[in-house]
Amino acid sequence: MAVMQGINPTRMELSRLKKRLVTAVRGHKLLKDKRDDLMKKFLELVRRNKELREAVEEKIMDVYSGFDIAAAVMSEAALKEALLLPKNRVSLEISSKNIMSVETPIFTFSDSSSSEDLFTYGFSDTSGELDASVAALKIITPYMLELAQMEKSAQLLAQEIEKTRRRVNALEYVQIPDLRDTIKYISMKLDENERGNLSRLMKIKDMMIAEARKKDA
């Protein structure tokens, strides 16, 4: 039994603790619901995250091998030169979405060029593999952004779940039992005082009666 320290066994304290217990129980229930719902959302998200990551990783590796072939055909300097000055500008817009009071980011992007306008080099001294790789990379860009958004959201949700779980556990295994024990301790102490008082009164009454009889006799 873990009774809280520094608490006086008084009626004031008792009613204060009872109020706190009600709040704690209510808070515990709410936090538990929050945790369960967060968990549901998180698992959904992370499952899709895993699939998307596998897909994106595979696609990126395809692009790399395209660039490898291009690099093999062209000189390194020519390849660098071809890609040195991008014509395309990607701008990113960050907004946020509230999932169970967790602010998660939403990434939307816009780029300045259409797909025909993508290439920053003349076709005469670059290889065809390079064109294909750059085009393929552009196609996977939205997937990469979606992956970034999902993964960041999953991280933030995981953090929130961890925090909520700790709070639930602290309430369930520390705060609420402590409050219950202390309430029990105080009410027992008060009852004990009550009994002590009662027996003292009875004893005094007995003594008074005995004295009154002595006087009468």
Added chain:
Amino acid sequence: MKSKIAVIGDNESVIGFKAIGFDTFSPEDDSPESAKKLLRTVANDYGIIFVTEQTFSKTSEIIERYKDAPYPAIIPIPGKEGPTGLGLSNVKHSVERAVGADILFNNQ
């Protein structure tokens, strides 16, 4: 809020991303210090930072620091050498952190 996208990794891995309009950065040398320095400077100006797994493993302390902030989102991508599984294990860590056990990957 307007922001930008960065890619950090070795020269050969990131060169393609330059063509589609991402800003690319490469550490000066192979040491973890230069990678960390680079990431620290980039982290303040960009909303999403894709980091190749090789660089990611060198800078994990810094990345850990940004994990609980809403941005930047620092996301590992495979480098030229191929996926090392670090990206997926990163997702796995999130699951372990939230659930307490790995229930999604079954120790793959």
